[in-house]
Amino acid sequence: MSALPLPRTTLLAAALSCTLVATVARADGISCRECAPLPADYTLEPQSCETPTPLVFGKPSKARPTSTQRGVFVDVDLTGVGAHPARIWLGVSHSTVPYYAIFQGTSKTASSCGALGGFEVLADFGTSLHWSPAPASLPYVRISSHTRLGACAGLNSVATVAWLALSKRWAVLNAYDHGDGFCAGDEPDPSVKLHAEGLKAYRSGDFTTAETLWRKALPLGKAVSDLGFMFDQRGRSKEAERWLVAAAASHSRPEAWLNLADLYWKTGHRPLAAKVYRGYIYMFNLGARPKHGKPAPTPVKRALQRASKD
Incomplete structure (x- = not known):
């Protein structure tokens, strides 16, 4: 709206x-x-x-x-x-x-x-x-x-x-x-449909269309986060950082925190990466270690391992 x-x-x-x-x-x-x-x-x-x-x-x-x-x-x-x-x-x-x-x-x-x-x-x-x-x-x-x-x-x-x-x-x-x-009879948010169409284009390899649709879906949190992820995957690291920080700050999406941490890690900004990994862990309320008796998902294991590397 x-x-x-x-x-x-x-x-x-x-x-x-x-x-x-x-x-x-x-x-x-x-x-x-x-x-x-x-x-x-x-x-x-x-x-x-x-x-x-x-x-x-x-x-x-x-x-x-x-x-x-x-x-x-x-x-x-x-x-x-x-x-x-x-x-x-x-x-x-x-x-x-x-x-x-x-x-x-x-x-x-x-x-x-x-x-x-x-x-x-x-x-x-x-x-x-x-x-x-x-x-x-x-x-x-x-x-x-x-x-x-x-x-x-x-x-x-x-x-x-x-x-x-x-x-x-x-x-x-x-x-x-x-x-x-949130009034009765409100029309559905068109941003949700635009994001879904952009996700379909991304999965088919049509990155130009995906970017266009996700930009039209702004400020939807999923669009902000997915734009950052796509830019990172396409080698546009500096642009990816802007979108991933925006997603983490404004929408608190765990995926954005993980993607931002991975971006900092691979670009050599290890102390910042460690902080973002800790933020990602915090988002899931995992504390210092996985729950007893249950193995942590692979991204969480990576975050736990790298969070202490600063």
């Missing part, structure tokens, strides 16, 4: 926790838990910020960060070994548009920044903005918001700010808005 043409939103980022919820009010008032201004010794100059990698899908924001911000820092490890840290500032400008800024290493000057597209279409209703750091301390942060429009319909916005290890660049992997509805 396509997004509704609604007015500009009033959003903000809020407190540091595993999953943060900020209450968002109308334009005449903002409620924020534990938000703070960007520290005085940090510098954000939007005009000089590096332009991030183009979106995997979605749309950029028309707004820009400003010199008036409130938000929260999230620390990330770019390589998996703690040698190249970075800080992601998630904040809100004076015009109430969510934005991010990247401070790499010990630098207190932002190297990348931008407002988050997709969020601007949310209605001026009370809503929530959530952010959550990646499981296993991977170098990305997911930001999402959901507005309930009625008893059986809602509007969602999603963005993922991530470090791409293979390209050595920051990216906003997906910034999109989409409606959801």
Whole structure:
């Protein structure tokens, strides 16, 4: 279901926790838990910020960060070994548009920044903005918001700010808005059929058609994940990373975690691979070892073996 043409939103980022919820009010008032201004010794100059990698899908924001911000820092490890840290500032400008800024290493000057597209279409209703750091301390942060429009319909916005290890660049992997509805009589989601048709084309070796159909099925999680897998199998590793990170961050599909881990492993990014393998194991609640008396599936055995190789 396509997004509704609604007015500009009033959003903000809020407190540091595993999953943060900020209450968002109308334009005449903002409620924020534990938000703070960007520290005085940090510098954000939007005009000089590096332009991030183009979106995997979605749309950029028309707004820009400003010199008036409130938000929260999230620390990330770019390589998996703690040698190249970075800080992601998630904040809100004076015009109430969510934005991010990247401070790499010990630098207190932002190297990348931008407002988050997709969020601007949310209605001026009370809503929530959530952010959550990646499981296993991977170098990305997911930001999402959901507005309930009625008893059986809602509007969602999603963005993922991530470090791409293979390209050595920051990216906003997906910034999109989409409606959801569970009302009686709702028509089936056409994305499901498009994905099925794409899967049939893939299995027949028609990769061009599969890619076209899966792109039309976005933001369906299976399409995001399968595009990443196909690009990896076709030798398009850098492109595959973007889609697999997007799938893991936004849809929590175990297959995406396993495929991303295998991608990092074979491209020599072993510490990151180990972290992603642990994330894959966590997705299945396997802990440190298979259940007693039952052999683990082959992918799980591979993950358990490689998860300790960092």
